[in-house]
Amino acid sequence: MELSLYLCRISCQGASCITTFADFLCSKIAPALRHAIYEKTALDIAQDVKNKIPDFRGNISTLEYYMLKYLAEEEKFENFMYYLNAPGDFLNNYIKTKVETYCLDKNRRLETFLRDCLSRYYENIQSAVFASTTVVKDRKDRKDKISLWLDEFCRALGDVLNLPRSDLKGIEHQEITDVEFLNNAMAEALSPVIDDLRKEFEEARMSSFERQPHTIVAEQFAGCQELCPFCGAVCTNTMPNHDGDHRVVFHRPKVLGGRRWYKTDNLVIDICSSSVSSDCSFRIGEDKWIPYKKYRDAGHPYSTWNIPPDPSMQAYWKWFVSSFRTQLEQRYDGKFHGKGEIPASWQTVTKQNALAELEKW
Numbered sequence: 001m002e003l004s005l006y007l008c009r010i011s012c013q014g015a016s017c018i019t020t021f022a023d024f025l026c027s028k029i030a031p032a033l034r035h036a037i038y039e040k041t042a043l044d045i046a047q048d049v050k051n052k053i054p055d056f057r058g059n060i061s062t063l064e065y066y067m068l069k070y071l072a073e074e075e076k077f078e079n080f081m082y083y084l085n086a087p088g089d090f091l092n093n094y095i096k097t098k099v100e101t102y103c104l105d106k107n108r109r110l111e112t113f114l115r116d117c118l119s120r121y122y123e124n125i126q127s128a129v130f131a132s133t134t135v136v137k138d139r140k141d142r143k144d145k146i147s148l149w150l151d152e153f154c155r156a157l158g159d160v161l162n163l164p165r166s167d168l169k170g171i172e173h174q175e176i177t178d179v180e181f182l183n184n185a186m187a188e189a190l191s192p193v194i195d196d197l198r199k200e201f202e203e204a205r206m207s208s209f210e211r212q213p214h215t216i217v218a219e220q221f222a223g224c225q226e227l228c229p230f231c232g233a234v235c236t237n238t239m240p241n242h243d244g245d246h247r248v249v250f251h252r253p254k255v256l257g258g259r260r261w262y263k264t265d266n267l268v269i270d271i272c273s274s275s276v277s278s279d280c281s282f283r284i285g286e287d288k289w290i291p292y293k294k295y296r297d298a299g300h301p302y303s304t305w306n307i308p309p310d311p312s313m314q315a316y317w318k319w320f321v322s323s324f325r326t327q328l329e330q331r332y333d334g335k336f337h338g339k340g341e342i343p344a345s346w347q348t349v350t351k352q353n354a355l356a357e358l359e360k361w
């Protein structure tokens with residue numbers, strides 16, 4: 001391009017000079033346009049799934065409900081383990097799967113999103129071309145019309161494309177007097193750029209995004225990631241690094257954090273929020289026992305949690321523990337007997353009961 005510009009400077013005249021100018025400008029526009037479309041489309045998709053997918057319509061509690069519902073419907077023990085042991089990863093992966101399915105299912109929404117964005121940006125570029133030409137064509141007072149034209153053009157597209165005016169210095173001294181020819185020349189030079197992008201979008205993959213749409217969605221649900229040191233439930237505060245204590249609305253049976261009664265094979269079905277009003281103690285380190293009633297004395301992380309006494313347990317976990325008792329016994333190398341006997345009332349909780357109760361929250 002540098003060589004052709006050099007040749008242009010000495011040899012080209014009129015129309016061919018305009019073509020060279022337009023080709024050069026479009027070679028700068030093409031990568032900037034492609035980048036801008038993926039960036040904007042990622043935001044468009046994130047916004048759209050927030051409106052269209054019920055899981056994402058509310059706050060983190062709503063999403064939590066849909067994740068638990070999904071787990072119950074799939075009824076796969078390994079999925080539950082993933083959710084319980086790596087809640088942050090599970091959340092991100094859940095969002096990723098939902099967003100990608102939405103974009104890539106038979107409706108081929110990804111292509112539509114990209115094409116719509118391309119159409120809007122194409123119109124913006126065309127308008128910028130016409131606007132710049134209109135401003136410049138009658139400026140008989142100016143000799144550096146092309147420089148002026150580029151100023152106008154970059155300014156008009158400033159909100160849409162990252163097209164630094166300084167990158168176009170090499171062509172600003174072109175001796176183009178008939179600025180009006182630029183409208184046609186630009187239309188011709190842009191056409192293959194747009195065609196190439198359209199073709200690319202037909203086979204677009206999520207991996208084409210630098211900033212992934214699901215990451216943008218996940219950022220909106222990023223809250224505190226701290227886990228209850230007893231049961232592993234995630235702090236429900238919506239602010240990461242929030243002030244004050246961590247807390248959750250509902251704690252869970254401690255077996256979900258892998259706990260057994262000391263020196264027995266009895267799994268612990270009690271929840272932390274009951275334990276804190278009991279006379280039991282828990283062990284930290286090798287042999288240090290702390291009464292549950294003074295759990296904060298155990299130091300970090302216990303001291304950063306506010307766990308008020310509350311015996312209520314969600315039906316969901318009663319259903320889960322009784323439905324997956326064998327798998328839980330194997331996983332945590334213990335038994336639901338002795339102090340870990342599952343109450344008969346838990347065994348009558350159905351999945352429907354459990355989900356119906358969750359929905360109320």
Ligand SMILES: [Zn+2]
Nearest residue numbers: 228231251272
């Ligand atoms: Zn807990």
Ligand SMILES: [Zn+2]
Nearest residue numbers: 224235237246
């Ligand atoms: Zn917290």
